Amino acid sequence: MKPLYLAAIAATVLLTGCASxxxxxxxxxxxxxxQDAPEMNDDGFYEYExxxxxxxSVNGSEVLEINEK
Known part of the structure; x- marks a missing residue:
């Protein structure tokens, strides 16, 4: 039972980190x-939620910086 509990905690931590x-x-x-980390697409725009x-999305040429909150 303990390994299952630890796996559940690890999964929660990993999923929380993905949507920072x-x-x-x-x-x-x-x-x-x-809501999440912006990703640049092939057209040079940052896409985000x-x-x-x-x-x-926002034009990458207009972005000064991106920081984690």
């Missing part, structure tokens, strides 16, 4: 909160 909120800081000073659960 980030802050995108734009070159013009605006900030954008994300908003805190409300919607999919969104």
């Amino acid at each position: 909120p980030h802050i995108i800081t734009m070159k013009d000073g605006r900030t954008i909160a994300t 908003t805190p409300e659960g919607s999919d969104a």
